Amino acid sequence: MDFIPGGELSRRIRQGDVSAESELIRQFEPGLRILLRRRTGGDHGLLQDLVQETLLIVIQRLRGEGIDDPQKLAAFAAQTARNLAIASLRKAERQRTDVDSEATDRNADPTQSVDRIASDLEAALAVRALLRELPHARDRLMLKRFYLDDHDKALICQELDMSEAAFNQALSRARRRFRQILEERGFAKRDLLSLGL
């Protein structure tokens, strides 16, 4: 699909074009997810909430007063998301200070906690499937060293006695397969938003 510039999206939304609002969600939602995933520490429920809240704020703003520089719509949406993430973090900090944490644990809603970590669980299931498929321990260790231990590529190649080309090839294969597994299991589509405006 074609990318519609922020200026045009802003103008169309201000004129009441509902399809432009859908287009804005389609364009911005993936970027907002990666921005907010980095700031919500794996809390899937919070991530979903903040993505929806950001999109709501941006659309309502465009329907109403608009933004100063419509060409910078992406920057405006990104900053709105960052502000919401900071506000949510502050709120959580305040709650941690004010509330008896043991009482919170006792009254925790188990269904909510399952939902909260569901996204990571799906990724973990896909990773397990990927690890089972990788025939060589070297390839599995390479993933661990690279993603979890944050080792430098050159160091990993030296440790595991592999060339840089072999490293790149194995890593690229693992990434591709991980994506395939998520898509095959339908996990890639589960994060799609339903936004009620």
Add this chain to the structure above:
Amino acid sequence: MNQEQIDQYVAGRMSEAEALAFEEYCLSNPEFARQVEYEQRLKAGLAQVASGSTAEFVRSDHPLRWSLAAAASVLIALVAVFFYIWTSGSQAPRNILAAVTDSSPHDASLRLALVRGSDSAPALPPGLVRVEIVGLFDAGNQYSVALDRLEQNQKIDTIATLNDQLPSSPVSLEVLIDSKQLRPGPYSLRVRKQASGEEALDFGFVKF
């Protein structure tokens, strides 16, 4: 933007200014953003798997040996089951604990979940009970389910065990319990992921 920048962003190695520019680029390029999200999820998934045990990263390079061992175990189990059925005759009593199939008849249902701070244990209804154990399960793995009776002297008596059970979904695993064969008292279903070092989870209930 390229893969190296994705790696830096996901690893948290970008400066704040670089990260802000990267994020704005992602907002204007949804397909690129999806690629980044797969990287984030791969890292998160690896972290979650490694938080349990690192055994999956260092297992043997010779899965065939394990496959042969597994096949031999299945064969031995089948022979044992056949021998048991053959020697115990056709009037064998119904199992206290059994696997659930789509057509399993049952009189009642019970849902068990780990709830912190619960005042009372769930009660097992009479008859043949379909029990849904709610938790997080790895759909690709097999689980063993043991039915324990908790005696008053703190002794645990394992009454029945089911092996090789597959979860019915990523959040549930089901078994059948014949309530009629249980004496009144506290019980627990102990669920353990097979071939893993993970601790078993206990789901308590009471038979009145």
